Amino acid sequence: MSGAAGAAGALAVGTPAMGRAQEDGAPQTSAGSAPLAYQERTRAQRMRWWRDGRFGMFIHFGLYSVIGHQEWVLESEGIPIPDYEKLAKHFAPKPGAARQWARLAKRAGQKYIVLTTKHHEGFCLWDTKLTDYNAVRQGPGRDLVREFVEAVRAEGLRVGFYYSLMDWHHPDGASCATDPAARARFVAYTHGLIRELLTNYGTIDILWYDVTWPLTPEQWRAEEMNKMVFDLQPDIIVNNRNGLAGDFSTPEHKVAADERAWETCETMNLGWGYQRNDDEWKSAKRIVNDLTLCVQQGGNYLLNIGPDAAGDVPTESVERLEQVGEWLRTNGASIYGAEGRAADAFGNYTNFTKAGNKLYVHVYFWPSRTPAAEWLDFYRPGTVIAIGGVRSKVVAARLLKTGQPVKFTQNGVSLRLTGLPDEAPDSPTTVIEIECDGPAFVDHHLIRPEWQRYKVGVAV
Numbered sequence: 009m010s011g012a013a014g015a016a017g018a019l020a021v022g023t024p025a026m027g028r029a030q031e032d033g034a035p036q037t038s039a040g041s042a043p044l045a046y047q048e049r050t051r052a053q054r055m056r057w058w059r060d061g062r063f064g065m066f067i068h069f070g071l072y073s074v075i076g077h078q079e080w081v082l083e084s085e086g087i088p089i090p091d092y093e094k095l096a097k098h099f100a101p102k103p104g105a106a107r108q109w110a111r112l113a114k115r116a117g118q119k120y121i122v123l124t125t126k127h128h129e130g131f132c133l134w135d136t137k138l139t140d141y142n143a144v145r146q147g148p149g150r151d152l153v154r155e156f157v158e159a160v161r162a163e164g165l166r167v168g169f170y171y172s173l174m175d176w177h178h179p180d181g182a183s184c185a186t187d188p189a190a191r192a193r194f195v196a197y198t199h200g201l202i203r204e205l206l207t208n209y210g211t212i213d214i215l216w217y218d219v220t221w222p223l224t225p226e227q228w229r230a231e232e233m234n235k236m237v238f239d240l241q242p243d244i245i246v247n248n249r250n251g252l253a254g255d256f257s258t259p260e261h262k263v264a265a266d267e268r269a270w271e272t273c274e275t276m277n278l279g280w281g282y283q284r285n286d287d288e289w290k291s292a293k294r295i296v297n298d299l300t301l302c303v304q305q306g307g308n309y310l311l312n313i314g315p316d317a318a319g320d321v322p323t324e325s326v327e328r329l330e331q332v333g334e335w336l337r338t339n340g341a342s343i344y345g346a347e348g349r350a351a352d353a354f355g356n357y358t359n360f361t362k363a364g365n366k367l368y369v370h371v372y373f374w375p376s377r378t379p380a381a382e383w384l385d386f387y388r389p390g391t392v393i394a395i396g397g398v399r400s401k402v403v404a405a406r407l408l409k410t411g412q413p414v415k416f417t418q419n420g421v422s423l424r425l426t427g428l429p430d431e432a433p434d435s436p437t438t439v440i441e442i443e444c445d446g447p448a449f450v451d452h453h454l455i456r457p458e459w460q461r462y463k464v465g466v467a468v
Contacts, residue, residue, distance in 0.1 A: 062345075063343065067122065071129055073316055111163060114165065117343075119344075134151050154209060220251045257269070263307065287324075293436035299311075299332075341363065342408060351450040353397060354452075366442065368442070371432070
């Protein structure tokens with residue numbers, strides 16, 4: 009790998025996805041289709057909180073949580089629908105589970121939560137009047153969406169609804185592709201469910217569509233769908249997975265920076281829904297670095313938890329999120345409200361975010377005790393953090409966690425931070441705040457034509 013993504017430990021590629029191939033949410037808008045004028049005109053204002061928040065929680069929770077084989081189990085294992093339906097009577101999340109999720113998100117420093125109100129399995133977690141296949145008329149006997157909304161609001165966080173357009177359970181869910189009568193019924197059913205979700209629970213901040221199979225945006229009446237959404241919730245933001253461009257794009261398991269707003273969604277282990285034997289947990293360092301990489305490139309980071317059937321979050325998820333939250337309590341200035349495009353290059357052990365004239369250097373491998381210091385003056389005195397291509401004059405530096413000043417020297421090629429301890433002063437990543445005399449930016453590629461390779465670098 010090369011570039012910032014490679015240096016920071018790029019998000020995993022090849023892990024199981026919520027969608028498959030063409031189902032992964034890529035916009036399929038027809039040439040004659042135009043975004044709603046209202047959506048275009050109000051986008052900057054509607055999305056301001058989202059851009060500042062940067063970090064959200066995704067929750068995959070449904071009947072699949074009872075089995076514990078992830079959320080695609082119905083299709084991936086070919087379970088007969090009558091067998092799968094039996095899970096609905098035995099799905100019994102404990103009271104207060106949603107409050108635990110919301111409190112965990114708050115401790116983790118996440119600013120919004122998106123819940124799977126209906127995944128591909130077709131089971132609705134709310135009190136819908138359009139099907140008996142829902143949490144009120146089946147095992148839970150409760151409106152789980154209402155519990156979620158109340159819990160999230162109680163913690164002062166933003167509310168997001170995930171909704172899968174694809175539906176394996178509905179009798180018209182597949183036949184609608186070829187049967188016009190089935191299509192009319194199923195599309196009306198889909199619009200009706202979305203209308204319920206956006207009518208009965210007060211202000212909703214995000215609608216997160218998923219998987220357009222088996223219809224085109226025109227067949228889904230996607231423009232009409234979005235118009236209904238904004239009529240009901242004028243301040244909501246919507247993603248791009250109903251086949252239209254939406255307000256933001258949704259790369260999955262990867263950072264895919266875009267000129268428009270985007271949000272990487274990622275898992276903490278290998279799956280979205282609860283997988284009882286999956287122990288491939290990402291470390292807190294990896295999560296912090298992935299969050300930093302998203303912010304550096306101008307995007308958001310939506311990190312998933314997969315509660316078990318009772319609604320309990322795996323201990324490994326809780327531990328890591330609490331570590332991330334503790335780090336954000338002292339380093340949040342480098343994430344929340346930080347601007348994108350802090351760097352067009354990589355560091356060997358660093359990543360970068362910025363806010364105005366402040367550059368935040370995220371040091372994820374502490375560079376102490378190199379044996380090269382014995383022979384190279386460049387690595388003296390003691391621990392040296394070196395950054396090539398800082399494109400503004402540095403006027404001050406400090407450890408963000410403690411406020412302790414950091415010594416520095418700078419020339420036209422390299423910024424050297426010195427007087428640092430041998431052990432990293434923070435975990436899982438140490439952040440150094442660099443104050444510059446102008447907008448902060450790093451690109452070591454830019455030093456190539458001006459680098460006096462056999463002389464001391466020119467002064468800034």
